[in-house]
Amino acid sequence: MADTPPAQPRVGLFVTCLVDIFRPTVGFAAVNLLEKAGCRVEVPRAQTCCGQPAYNLGDRADAADLAKRVIAAFEGFDYVVAPSGSCAGMIKEHYAELLKDDPDWGPRAHRLRHRTWELVSFLVDVMGMERVEAAYQGTVTYHDSCSGLRELGVREQPRRLLGTVGGLSLRELPDAEVCCGFGGTFCVKYPEISNRMVEDKAEKIEATGADMLLAGDMGCLLNMAGKLKRRGSRVQVRHVAEVLAGVAGEAAPIGEAAVRKG
Template sequence: MTKNVALFVTCLVDMMRPRIGFAAIRALEAAGCAVVVPEGQTCCGQPALNSGDRDHAAALAKQTIAALEPYEAVVIPSGSCAGTIRCHYPEIFAHDSVWLPRAQAVAAKTWEVMAYLDQICGWKPQGVSVDARATYHDSCSGLRELGIKAQPRRLLRTIDGLTFAPLAGEETCCGFGGTFCVKYPAISNAIVGEKADAIDATGVDLLLAGDLGCLMNIAGKLHRKGSKVRAYHAIELIAGMGDGPAIGEEA
């Protein structure tokens, strides 16, 4: 049975790496989904919410809810944006009798893309091969708010030729934290420095993760320290798009 899903692209993917959005569409369609990218979507409101600007966060949440309500499911290539909609929208409208049920309804059908492919679709990539050794970083929001841990690994382990090395501190923050890295750059740089050193110590070719913010932060640090490790969103490999430029290598 075809599942009608809305792809919430996210601001970072739209502006910095659209190929992640295209990879999500390719994988979802391969899993039997009919994918729509609602034109009314903008920002989910996470930066405003994290900065304490609840009025603007609520305004963006209302716009997002209205754009996503018509669809059977909402799928997002980001644990942090998915966590905002699924976990925090109901909190924003906890005392609003009109918007709370609408927020709860959208939250209940919102999924991170790899969790949706694994848990709901029961899908595995077919005919995909990547001759490389990789390691995986678990992003904070995806792991702690949505329980995303095993799902991407199950999908990735079906890719021919891809092998894995354990990463020390794989569940430790990379130091990005959205506006955190802007407010506290020295602390952020120290945290990502430890993360980059741990990745280099594995001897892998690829760093994989499920949030572009984390990946941009880590990839930038790896590049500055002269590392040869290349970074990709895991959905790019899962969708058979791992042969393109890595994050930070785009022309």
């Protein structure tokens, strides 16, 4: 169990590269949810990539440099929260190991580790959020991203909050916990295997009959959205935070032109 949070905790939002570049709506949705949970939210301008791509490729020197920048940018906050199990997992599970031999940065990475959370897990497990005031008239299915599920234990938390969204029906995705084939640099190094994995995933998504696919990681969402679009699928793709914050209708689905409706 998480420690009892301070009254109106000061939260540093780690936006993530993919959200910043491809889906800013997710960042605004995260701020919305965190403020409704009683947090004071700030977005440090000094933040940069978490270093995961370099780390996965074995470039530990550049990964360590990026880790130090992130640590320095977020040290003053009660919590660091990211709308991504992948990035949160990098900060929480890998920084301390990456910097363990550094007498200065190692302890700082360890301290940050215990204050870092994936967004929906933070809302439920730390802030005690039990419901959201949002509505969606339709059927959704949910994909569990590898890092969020395996490194951070994010599974029941999004389903619990989705169960409180007015009008929403959740239809479980067969093999929801199986990788979509993105895997960061995996899809670049092994494109044929990656393509087969996302093809299998897309078939199962469509077989649910859901009109919308949700997940908590932009990498997975972009990968699956691309495959679904190439298949001519009518399934929309969105980040779970957009539905929980009630802003799913403010931008085109992931994979489509990001034009605001209004």
